[in-house]
């Protein structure tokens with residue numbers, strides 16, 4: 001992996017899938033996903049999971065903004081934030097693991113021309129995992145300052161704020177690109193693709 005990819009810059013600056021991976025997306029554009037018979041089942045489950053991660057990301061970002069603007073006390077903030085952050089981090093990690101171990105190999109088996117796309121998504125998972133670790137570390141450091149001096153709190157809140165912003169940005173790009181690769185494939189082949 002090049003340094004540029006290792007630090008996530010490639011993912012942060014990406015504007016979507018490369019054109020050679022869009023041949024199914026061109027046949028099944030996003031505007032036609034809703035209402036397609038094969039959207040029921042695995043595809044809609046996938047989209048729901050992704051929407052849950054997007055919503056949790058917004059919730060965590062808003063919580064830190066509210067706290068920094070003085071609209072919640074440190075205790076209120078910690079009570080709201082800590083369990084949701086833990087849920088977000090562990091579920092996202094688990095989601096990526098099952099994609100890498102179970103679903104991506106099944107997709108590549110079904111359509112080998114998309115293999116490069118799944119390699120990109122797999123590399124994203126590693127970058128996002130590093131960002132998740134950093135997110136957890138800065139969040140814990142911040143939570144530990146909540147009963148201490150205000151300037152230490154502010155400093156730690158800023159560190160968490162930028163780690164969180166970076167993670168959410170990477171995740172948003174990854175989720176969109178993954179859907180653009182996977183959903184058209186499921187619409188084309190149906191859920192039978194997963195049956196052995």
Ligand SMILES: [Fe+2]
Nearest residue numbers: 096099121178
């Ligand atoms: Fe993923």
Ligand SMILES: [Fe+2]
Nearest residue numbers: 050095099178
């Ligand atoms: Fe995913």
